[in-house]
Amino acid sequence: MTEEKMQGEFGWTGEIPTDAKERYSRLLLKIVQRKKQVDELIKMLEKDTNWLTDPASTRFHMSQKFGLLIHSVNVTEILLKLRETLASKISEESCVIAGLFHDLGKVGMPGKPYYLPNTDDWEIKYRGKKYVVNNSLPTVSVSVRSLYILSKFVPLLDEEVQAIVYHDGLFVESGKEILGKEEPLTLLLHWSDYWATKVIEDKKVPSSSKDYFDKI
Numbered sequence: 001m002t003e004e005k006m007q008g009e010f011g012w013t014g015e016i017p018t019d020a021k022e023r024y025s026r027l028l029l030k031i032v033q034r035k036k037q038v039d040e041l042i043k044m045l046e047k048d049t050n051w052l053t054d055p056a057s058t059r060f061h062m063s064q065k066f067g068l069l070i071h072s073v074n075v076t077e078i079l080l081k082l083r084e085t086l087a088s089k090i091s092e093e094s095c096v097i098a099g100l101f102h103d104l105g106k107v108g109m110p111g112k113p114y115y116l117p118n119t120d121d122w123e124i125k126y127r128g129k130k131y132v133v134n135n136s137l138p139t140v141s142v143s144v145r146s147l148y149i150l151s152k153f154v155p156l157l158d159e160e161v162q163a164i165v166y167h168d169g170l171f172v173e174s175g176k177e178i179l180g181k182e183e184p185l186t187l188l189l190h191w192s193d194y195w196a197t198k199v200i201e202d203k204k205v206p207s208s209s210k211d212y213f214d215k216i
């Protein structure tokens with residue numbers, strides 16, 4: 001992916017993949033009603049966190065510079081496609097806010113990054129673990145921290161709150177708390193997150209064998 005020096009919309013200067021930046025900016029245009037609040041959030045994120053350059057994990061999906069931004073954009077684009085097909089009454093703004101910021105907690109807290117570069121060469125080489133989690137942060141689940149940071153700036157609908165907090169679905173124990181009571185946005189966000197991680201970011205090509213039945 002090409003990278004170029006460019007001025008962040010909110011004053012951030014540095015290297016960012018052009019493609020990701022464009023897709024991110026395009027998604028932000030869909031936020032109209034709460035634009036002022038989201039602009040304030042982004043200003044803070046660009047000033048006090050590594051939102052634009054953080055990885056999305058220590059060694060799994062998008063464990064790379066800009067990984068969190070690229071993953072958040074991937075999830076949001078899939079979520080908008082699902083919305084269009086299955087649930088057009090959910091606003092695009094809701095999808096963009098829930099999609100872009102569902103993993104916001106991965107930035108850590110202002111001035112205290114959640115991910116730090118791994119300094120253990122053996123782990124990097126043999127385990128592919130390029131980042132470690134910052135132990136100096138109090139332990140709070142990523143999704144709760146996402147909600148905490150986001151809601152300090154942006155008023156949220158109840159459905160957005162549920163979608164963000166429970167976006168991991170039943171992959172985590174807390175998913176059972178809302179079993180059978182998931183809002184449509186929660187289901188769509190969960191599936192978008194999983195599809196982005198397992199198909200788009202793992203580079204799987206969805207396909208069916210055309211000649212399978214001819215061979216048996």
Ligand SMILES: [Fe+2]
Pocket residue numbers: 102103142167168
């Ligand atoms: Fe997540």
Ligand SMILES: [Fe+2]
Pocket residue numbers: 071075102103193
């Ligand atoms: Fe995610």
